Amino acid sequence: MLKKEQNQKYRETVKNTITFDPQVLKRYVNFMNNPDEETAIAQFGDGDKYFGCCTLMITMPGLPMFGHGQIEGFTEKYGMEYTKAYKDEQPNQYLVDRHWRDIFPLMKKRYVFSGVDNFLFYDLWEDGHVNENVFAYSNGCGNERAVVFYNNKYEQAHGWIKTSDPYAYKNGTGIEMKTRTIGEGLNLTNEDDRYCIFFEHRTKLWFIRKSKEIIEQGIFVMLNGFEYQVFMNIYEVKDTPDHRYKILCESLNGAGCEDIETAWQEILYADLYSSMDKYINTVLPKVCLLKDTKKLEAILQDSKKEILDFEKQSLKVLKTLEAENKTTKKKTSKK
Numbered sequence: 001m002l003k004k005e006q007n008q009k010y011r012e013t014v015k016n017t018i019t020f021d022p023q024v025l026k027r028y029v030n031f032m033n034n035p036d037e038e039t040a041i042a043q044f045g046d047g048d049k050y051f052g053c054c055t056l057m058i059t060m061p062g063l064p065m066f067g068h069g070q071i072e073g074f075t076e077k078y079g080m081e082y083t084k085a086y087k088d089e090q091p092n093q094y095l096v097d098r099h100w101r102d103i104f105p106l107m108k109k110r111y112v113f114s115g116v117d118n119f120l121f122y123d124l125w126e127d128g129h130v131n132e133n134v135f136a137y138s139n140g141c142g143n144e145r146a147v148v149f150y151n152n153k154y155e156q157a158h159g160w161i162k163t164s165d166p167y168a169y170k171n172g173t174g175i176e177m178k179t180r181t182i183g184e185g186l187n188l189t190n191e192d193d194r195y196c197i198f199f200e201h202r203t204k205l206w207f208i209r210k211s212k213e214i215i216e217q218g219i220f221v222m223l224n225g226f227e228y229q230v231f232m233n234i235y236e237v238k239d240t241p242d243h244r245y246k247i248l249c250e251s252l253n254g255a256g257c258e259d260i261e262t263a264w265q266e267i268l269y270a271d272l273y274s275s276m277d278k279y280i281n282t283v284l285p286k287v288c289l290l291k292d293t294k295k296l297e298a299i300l301q302d303s304k305k306e307i308l309d310f311e312k313q314s315l316k317v318l319k320t321l322e323a324e325n326k327t328t329k330k331k332t333s334k335k
Helices: 007-020 040-044 048-059 093-107 211-217 244-252 260-268 270-287 293-302 304-334
Strands: 029-031 063-065 120-122 134-141 144-151 157-161 167-170 175-178 194-200 205-210 219-223 228-238
Touching (some): 048 093, 048 144, 219 228
Antiparallel strands (some): 120 134, 144 228
């Protein structure tokens, strides 16, 4: 189904399974090829479609199974009727390297994806209808949570996910159909001062969203053709007295960053960086090699504004750091 992009049929298979008994889903064996089929590279290629489907194989409940030569990109079929290889094939190094970078780290987190107790399957609502080409689900183990999105179509997809598809729940006296929101799936708190922080596996970027907005509105998803996203290391924080997470969330405005703390430092010290940039690019080139005292004094006088601004911002930062240092010492002494 994934090869032929019969995405609605595949999604219906998952939905039918979880409405019958979600426990069945974790007994599935997930594979992209077997001895009776063409090789994985013949069916899926070696680009984004292959790695999107491979990501589903790794992150869906059940047991992932790689075919012989799949990681190396071998094109020769295999099976019990073959006693030896007839092709002298060399591994596709690009394919091997990308498995190491994109797939194998997810395999180390299989405990997050393999079970079904926290598995929720979502519809992506795009302009009033469900986009059947997008696979969206969340899962978790213990306090760890993960969210996976994949668009198994060449066309771009965008929309919102919020409420899961129904799944069978045994309540002790029988079976009832239940649904949960993405906010419930991620164990978020519906308070104004809570923020959700998460890490996207493929791009290696961190994102921040207001928990209350995820609970009330859901998550907006935008995916190019055959693009996949795996959000992990999800945790919730309470905003600080200086409102750093509120400011950070508003400043990033949905964009990712390489490091949350670094992004905050860039916002906190934006004025210092700006004045430093002006000082370095405006003042220093004029004076560093100048030996004429009168010319030097004239240049410094003309650049007085930049110099004073740099000094002002530097002192401001030093006072901030001193205040933080005193607060840290007080907390440490209390402990």
